[in-house]
Amino acid sequence: MFSIEVPVRFRDTDSNGHVNNAVYNSLSEEAVFALFREAGWDKKAIEATEIGPVVLKAEYTYLKELKYPDTVLVETEVEVLSRTRAVFRQDIFSKNEGILVCKVVNHGMWLDFKRKRPVPLxxxxxxxxEGKEETEAILD
Structure with a gap:
């Protein structure tokens, strides 16, 4: 299990005063990319190899409202990891309320950006x- 903390920003909220649903996509992607960075696959590696992750499908189940100000904890579990594809399960928690606010299932693949073809990571x-032990990162 890999986890990061991300602060909720005022600009993340909509006219109803809760975090806009589009922000959950950013939270999910930030957590997955933080996991890649921990594994040594950062922006420099992506630029050097022109290989990187792309999202094939993302499913969001919204359970509770998330409001500003707050900090979210995003827990990411690698459910499926193959040479060319991955499935990440994520739970997004409100730290203020101590509750699960959203569940995410993210399906992705590795893409050669020049050839626009799937490639092995x-x-x-x-x-x-695969050997990732429980780790935590804090983003501010």
Whole structure:
């Protein structure tokens, strides 16, 4: 299990005073990319190899409202990890309320950005992601 904390910003809210549903996509992607960075696959590696993750499908189940100000805890579990695809399960919690506010299932693949074709993720990154122990990162 990998987790990050992300502050809720005022601009994340809509006219109803709760976090807009589009923001959950950003929270999910930020958590997945933080996991990649921990495994050594950062922006520089993506630019150097022109290989990176793309989302095939994302499912969001909204359970409770999330409001400003707050901090969210995004827990990410790698459910499926193959050479070319991955499925991430995520739980997004309100730290203020101590409750689960959203569940996410994210399906992705690795893409060669030049050829626009699926490609394998480098073996060393796969090994690091498979061996990921519980870690936490805080983003501010």
């Amino acid at each position: 480098p073996e060393e990154v796969l090994r690091k992601m």
